[in-house]
Amino acid sequence: MESRTDEHRPIDPGPGAAARVRVVLVGTTHPGNIGSAARAMKAMGMRDLALVAPERFPHADATALASGADDVLAGATVVDTLTEAVADCHQVVGTSARTRTHSVPVLEPDGAASRVLGGAGEGPVALVFGREHSGLTNEELDHCHAFVRIPTDPDFSSLNLAGSVQIMTWAVRRAALADVGESGAVVRQASAAERDPAATHAELEGLFEHYEKTLEAIDVLDPENPRHTMRRLRHLYLRAEPTASEVRLLRGILTHTLRGR
Amino acid sequence: MESRTDEHRPIDPGPGAAARVRVVLVGTTHPGNIGSAARAMKAMGMRDLALVAPERFPHADATALASGADDVLAGATVVDTLTEAVADCHQVVGTSARTRTHSVPVLEPDGAASRVLGGAGEGPVALVFGREHSGLTNEELDHCHAFVRIPTDPDFSSLNLAGSVQIMTWAVRRAALADVGESGAVVRQASAAERDPAATHAELEGLFEHYEKTLEAIDVLDPENPRHTMRRLRHLYLRAEPTASEVRLLRGILTHTLRGR
Structure with a gap:
């Protein structure tokens, strides 16, 4: 990880600090999920991907599902432990569906996104996603400054990894656009055409x-x-x-x- | 479609009006995307799925990716045209990445979610998603009261269908939870007249x-x-x-x- 800042500097920071938020995938089983995460990240202006002990990577499924976000895959850092992946981060937010009592804050997605974005102004920050079936270990959870929990239906809280990454990368983008005041520009209250003024x-x-x-x-x-x-x-x-x-x-x-x- | 309300009544409305928001997938090529959509919907408290001329359905890939949301797949309505899928809806919001000039509002995801949720108090409403590669046809776009555009990075606006559905179902859930949290009941936008329902x-x-x-x-x-x-x-x-x-x-x-x- 010592050369991260040299070989892995985020390119094209885009709107706000989104490009400085690292996505960390821990122990991913299906390489397709790594590709989907890369695609979701790039679409939301994020670039910094770290993979902790992925079962299979690189892999054709990852490339196929990245669907053009090959640069994010190519730039991904592969390490053995979560500790290495977040060594330079001053804020680490983990996704967890556990009901275990935590002594750190449990945030909903928007709160978590605002928090990491705020932190990204000061240095690297990380959003950490666990294994498809077993999530993060207790030891890994203990590296997190806060948790994010996506408030799914209590009767069916099944989100796949790619879906969780999609929601969180969107939350980061949304918060970044709100920070720079761009969200208002996104909404176009349709007059029939730009050149067609409203009737007096x-x-x-x-x-x-x-x-x-x-x-x-x-x-x-x-x-x-x-x-x-x-x-x-x-x-x-x-x-x-x-x-x-x-x-x-x-x-x-x-x-x-x-x-x- | 005439028996929709009998055979397809949403079950377990959950928090707010989310369960009354129909997801319509038009001309889906990959059955896996139908399964992912069903899973995303169920996790966000949504149940009402309509498929317009899917290329392959039912299909093992759909079932596999639904990952427990089999009831949403089993309850899905399959029809030939968008017109049939939204015949009973008084509000139809389409996703579109087109830059074509529209004379109906173009909303960001949260605005669109609030809008359909507000409308869901009065009767069925629909969120419509187009084909993986070609989206919605111009004729299909002309059935929409509003559009939603997810403000991705302009340099890489590639979101897959499952990702778009995940973001929009989350936006609906988020808005539904906010509505319940703020007032203890679903916030309903003022309709033109209390006793005069919106046209289907x-x-x-x-x-x-x-x-x-x-x-x-x-x-x-x-x-x-x-x-x-x-x-x-x-x-x-x-x-x-x-x-x-x-x-x-x-x-x-x-x-x-x-x-x-």
């Missing part, structure tokens, strides 16, 4: 007047309560927040409706 | 067919591109999430428009 109040009023005239002509309005239908249409269209061009489309339909009457 | 997908499709017939009759559709106008109207109305009675009102107007021609 006046344009909407023009639409409603056009509607009312048309509905009168085709005899839709309830003569005893003509306003009622118009109010309902108003609410429907206001909720949709039409663009200016959508208002023109609707008025085009109204014009054709009236034509020839 | 089938009711909306009926509206769109009625519209198309009417616009043809009054000569509004561009003969060179008749689908374009319909797509724009579709997006406008999907965004508004009309209630069942609003759909009846709009169809009443269309009926009167056609009358006497």
